Amino acid sequence: MFTGIIQEKGEFIRRNKGDNKYQLEIAAETVLKNVKTGDSIAVNGVCLTVVDFSDNYFRADVMLETLKATNLVQLAGGDKVNLEQALQPNSFIGGHFVTGHIDDTAEIKKVVTEKNAKIITMEVTAEVEKYIVKKGSAAINGVSLTVMEIEDNLLTISLIPETWSETNLADLSVGDKVNIETDMLGKYIYKMLNREQSKNAKSKISKEFLAENGFI
Known part of the structure; x- marks a missing residue:
């Protein structure tokens, strides 16, 4: 669950193709504070799961169906993306409840x-x-x-x-x-x-x- 209040503009680095899925690599800093593998980060409103990260980037798996149904498929290196960490129990809700499931x-x-x-x-x-x-x-x-x-x-x-x-x-x-x-x-x-x-x-x-x- 998210609030729709963007915490950071990240930068799309690359898209890596795997077996029946893709992996997005995105440069970021703010949303990586206290992050753990398996945590959720919304990328342009799409809820993605962190599978790997460092101090200045993270990688997330994304299914081909999700790519086709969203604008993630159009991302090119250097494009800016809106990023938000998943809502915490003690977080201030400044926007509205956002699921990260694109219509x-x-x-x-x-x-x-x-x-x-x-x-x-x-x-x-x-x-x-x-x-x-x-x-x-x-x-x-x-x-x-x-x-x-x-x-x-x-x-x-x-x-x-x-x-x-x-x-x-x-x-x-x-x-x-x-x-x-x-x-x-x-x-x-x-x-x-x-x-x-x-x-x-x-x-x-x-x-x-x-x-x-x-x-x-």
Whole structure:
């Protein structure tokens, strides 16, 4: 579990291919404090397990399916990645609960400056849009953000200067892909409401329905 508050911008070093999996090597420092083999670190919002590390880099295994489903497959040497250690029991939760399980990628459609803010608009799928609400939360490349607008599959967010400068969102250009994870509370609520609606629909047998079908 993570909070979506980025602790460090790391640097992608290389991707090593193994049997049925890949290993990512990433330069970092802050997120390696007190780290142990087997610990989780979110890389652009993707929960990965540390398999090897030193004072200035770590390696993590990643399955081919995960690479294809996220923007990790597009990383090139020198690219900046957002990093966050897994949430500790005594950690301050400054963002929202983030699982590190990416729902999909979204394509950047527009990046504009509005006073001291950066406004980013991206296109999401209908499957992802149904879990997003205005003023709700979403994690973009692992960054916990508030939804400014969501309409017609277009998600708009606003970034303060601190978030812009301290994450790799500042490197985004039109056409780039970002990892997106919607608020897990929204998913549970959506599922519960649809389950209740389904149950109610099945039980709506009125007197008129019985008469129309010859039962009374």
